[in-house]
Amino acid sequence: MKAAVLYEANAPLVIEHFDLPDIRDDQVRVRLMASGVCHSDWHIVKGEWVDVNRPPVILGHEGAGVVEEVGPAVRNLNVGDHVVLSWMRNCGLCEMCQVGYSNLCEEPWDHRGQPRFQDSDRQMKRMNALGTFSTETIVPQDIAIPIDREIPFAQAALVGCGVMTGVGAALNTAKVQAGKSVAVFGCGGVGLNVIQGATIAGAEPIIAVDILDNKLEMSRQFGATHTVNSAQVDPVEAIQQLTDGKGVHYAFEAIGLAPAPFKQAILCTRRRGVTVFVGHAPDNTPVDFDAKILALEKTVIGSMYGSCRPRLDFPRIFSLYKAGKLKLDELVTRVYPLEGVNEAFEALGRGEVARSVLDLN
Numbered sequence: 001m002k003a004a005v006l007y008e009a010n011a012p013l014v015i016e017h018f019d020l021p022d023i024r025d026d027q028v029r030v031r032l033m034a035s036g037v038c039h040s041d042w043h044i045v046k047g048e049w050v051d052v053n054r055p056p057v058i059l060g061h062e063g064a065g066v067v068e069e070v071g072p073a074v075r076n077l078n079v080g081d082h083v084v085l086s087w088m089r090n091c092g093l094c095e096m097c098q099v100g101y102s103n104l105c106e107e108p109w110d111h112r113g114q115p116r117f118q119d120s121d122r123q124m125k126r127m128n129a130l131g132t133f134s135t136e137t138i139v140p141q142d143i144a145i146p147i148d149r150e151i152p153f154a155q156a157a158l159v160g161c162g163v164m165t166g167v168g169a170a171l172n173t174a175k176v177q178a179g180k181s182v183a184v185f186g187c188g189g190v191g192l193n194v195i196q197g198a199t200i201a202g203a204e205p206i207i208a209v210d211i212l213d214n215k216l217e218m219s220r221q222f223g224a225t226h227t228v229n230s231a232q233v234d235p236v237e238a239i240q241q242l243t244d245g246k247g248v249h250y251a252f253e254a255i256g257l258a259p260a261p262f263k264q265a266i267l268c269t270r271r272r273g274v275t276v277f278v279g280h281a282p283d284n285t286p287v288d289f290d291a292k293i294l295a296l297e298k299t300v301i302g303s304m305y306g307s308c309r310p311r312l313d314f315p316r317i318f319s320l321y322k323a324g325k326l327k328l329d330e331l332v333t334r335v336y337p338l339e340g341v342n343e344a345f346e347a348l349g350r351g352e353v354a355r356s357v358l359d360l361n
């Protein structure tokens with residue numbers, strides 16, 4: 001198989017060939033058909049996250065494909081099944097798993113025991129033990145979620161990270177209510193999905209905030225009722241003006257680059273407002289605000305992977321898609337071959353795309 005490897009931060013990825021190891025009893029081998037290029041991959045390329053998935057590593061964690069081989073202990077999958085991969089494993093046993101927040105499983109990502117991809121003289125680790133920037137991968141059975149064959153692979157792949165993260169932040173983490181007001185900072189792959197989650201919930205108004213007009217335009221397609229260009233106006237003031245001076249019921253930060261939008265997302269909520277940090281900031285990003293703001297009974301909460309339980313939530317997203325209530329086709333802005341991965345990162349860096357997808361097979 002071939003895969004895109006990051007050898008060091010801020011260097012281009014390199015396409016290399018590897019031999020796959022044999023699968024273990026509880027694993028499946030997946031021929032990957034599509035992988036989204038996500039901001040989390042980009043954080044690692046830029047060297048902004050040093051704790052996990054440190055290079056050298058095969059990047060990619062948003063993939064879909066076809067099961068090609070199943071281990072003898074695999075129970076719920078067959079050769080030929082179409083699957084979306086979840087980038088987080090859960091143990092099923094810890095407190096968080098038992099209370100329904102398997103996205104916060106207390107067992108950390110476990111790269112030990114996961115097969116590494118072999119070359120003649122070295123082994124290669126894979127992002128989140130997936131490494132979806134490759135033509136094939138091997139994963140434990142529990143993170144390959146079967147899907148209907150009619151769902152196109154590019155669209156399916158995006159549900160594995162960006163769509164689930166955004167839609168889940170609105171529907172699962174914040175539990176946005178119909179008729180309540182929402183502001184979303186950042187209209188990238190995740191922010192657009194927060195907007196569509198809020199749309200599905202029946203929120204009104206839905207205010208999109210970004211510094212790029214092309215992204216604000218895109219946000220309207222996903223349900224934004226108002227747009228604010230935060231490079232031109234103070235977004236907190238603009239949001240207050242749009243909500244009778246009160247601020248929004250819910251604000252989402254879906255950028256994760258710098259402190260300012262996190263703070264603005266707290267300042268623009270009304271009394272008892274809820275701010276959700278969806279964007280994963282670079283390590284050590286301080287957000288400072290006047291502590292007494294929270295005395296207005298405001299809530300600030302983080303969201304991890306849209307508080308999802310992949311086996312329940314992925315099928316839920318695909319039924320909304322099939323019913324025409326959730327957009328996936330419109331998210332696939334560009335398609336590149338695996339060899340185009342560096343171009344895809346450049347387009348992401350320039351803010352040109354909702355999502356680029358690698359067409360892998």
Ligand SMILES: [Zn+2]
Binds near residue numbers: 039041061062
């Ligand atoms: Zn991602």
Ligand SMILES: [Zn+2]
Binds near residue numbers: 094
């Ligand atoms: Zn657990």
